[in-house]
Amino acid sequence: MPKPKKKASRKKTARRGGGRRKPSSVQAHYEEWSPGTSTGGIVSQAKLAEEEQEEWSPEPTEEEQKASVTDAAAEALAASETAVEKTEKAQAEPTGDSSESDAPAKRKKKSAKPKKVKSEDKPEEKTEEKNLPLGETIRISELQAMSIADLNVKAKEMGIENFGTMRKQEVIFAILKKNAQRRGSLFAEGVLEVLPEGFGFLRSQAFNYLPCPEDVYVSPSQIRRFDLQTGDVITGQIRPPKDKEKFFALLKVEAVGHEHPDKAKEKTHFDNLTPLFPEQRFLLETDPKEYSTRVLDLISPVGRGTRGLIVAPPRTGKTVLLQNLAKAILANAKDCYLIILLIDERPEEVTDMERTCAPAEVIASTFDEPPERHVQVAEMVIEKARRMVEHGKDVVILLDSITRLARAYNTVQPHSGKILSGGVDANALHKPKRFFGAARNIEHGGSLTIMATALVDTGSRMDEVIFEEFKGTGNMEVHLDRSLVDRRIFPSINVEKSGTRKEELLYHPDEHGRIVVLRRALTGVPPVESMELLLGKLQNCESNIEFLLSMAAK
16 A cells, blocks of 8 residues: 555645545436436535545545445435425525525526516507507508509508518508508408318409408308308408418408398308399490491390300400400499409400400409419309309309310319310319309399300310310300401301390390391301391491381291
8 A cells, every 4th residue: 555645745736736636436426416406516515615624534445435435425315305405495485594505596586577678668669659640441452453653652651661662462561551550440352262271361353363462361260150152252340460470360241242241141052043044135235336246136145144155266356356245234234243254365455354344353364374373263253253143143254265264174183084085184174164054044133144255276176175065055156257357357257157045035026026037038148248248237227226127027
């Protein structure tokens, strides 16, 4: 065994250098085992105090080492138990005296108290809000009808920053949110789209029912309470989005289909309504110089609830014919609601239709949109029309064209493995037929009229198959002839191929007799000669009545 003097000198040099003796493995074990941060700290502090007060002694024997280890373990265990008891007493008696180890925790609690600064700041914010001018009653539809220049002026008046870099939808959203901060009232009107998750949104007509920031969220409870369906026109008061919300929310349903919500519950579902043949005719004659609508009145009358098909080769004037139909319906049937649906058309034609056929509702999905967009727009329009018919209203839809709509459904529809000629899936035409088949005259009021164009002679086998599928499904057909267009004869209507089923229900008996005479006179005559003959007679008469009276009755 080494001499104790040498060890004492080593220990003294270690203490002079500021070093500390490394604790034994048992001490380290108890320091790590001791529960809680405060208890472990107390154990370590006790051991350090023992080391500082410890005097030098010669190296013990093995028996003495074992005894010292057991004594140290017992002391550490007793110290930990006393520390745990002290912490439990301190937790049980927070108002009593506490040890120095609990002081930092209390200081932390005391330091966490001065959060009252926020409550002191709140009155200042409230006073600032009170100083703001009161908001006004704003309807989202009015903002959507405004131009971007007018919206920028309004945003500047309300103190909105960076409005020049925003899109139209973003400017509208900022105006609505600013008005809500000023405690203004917000009202919205839109067409409900119920999603598969159970909730819905109010889509805007101004954006062709495309999802936009100012869409209004409708909760599932409101949908169940008022028995709302996709296509319902809902009017109500809304609130701005709260924290972590993105959309405005519907607070109160004030009207469903422009009627009281309780009355709207009593409506009959569209599929349960009784369809009838059209019995009331649309008078399409407006201007004596507008021969296309005058010819339609004589050859193929259109009634309320007609399911009409305009068969048109390319560049035969189908768009112009639809515009003239829209003008005539707006002028002579002001009680009807007119919707013009343009699918896969050119953007300039959409603008021309909006300006020519105002105030009709023009909904469009241009050719640069994906097929899913075409399908969504068409379904929103037909569901809106169905809900309006359930409320007893007369609705007219002018669709251009049903061929391109069927193409979009063929692209979106999952393939069933059964392919028809031309690449048409066997199940792809079910939904376009459901769209076209919704046109009907309803018993006890209400009607849905659909006039759709079908493309032929395009060089596509798919278009021919689609036309053959829809051929014969309507109760009225108008055929446009390419030979008449080559001669620059408008309207280019083939008189012999065009006609209406049950036309005797739409005409007066005397009027119908004279039209039968006209039909007999034009039967067997080539399309060019028959249209030239008919136009020559119409040019000499100011109205169709004058023309028919000049003919002998049957």
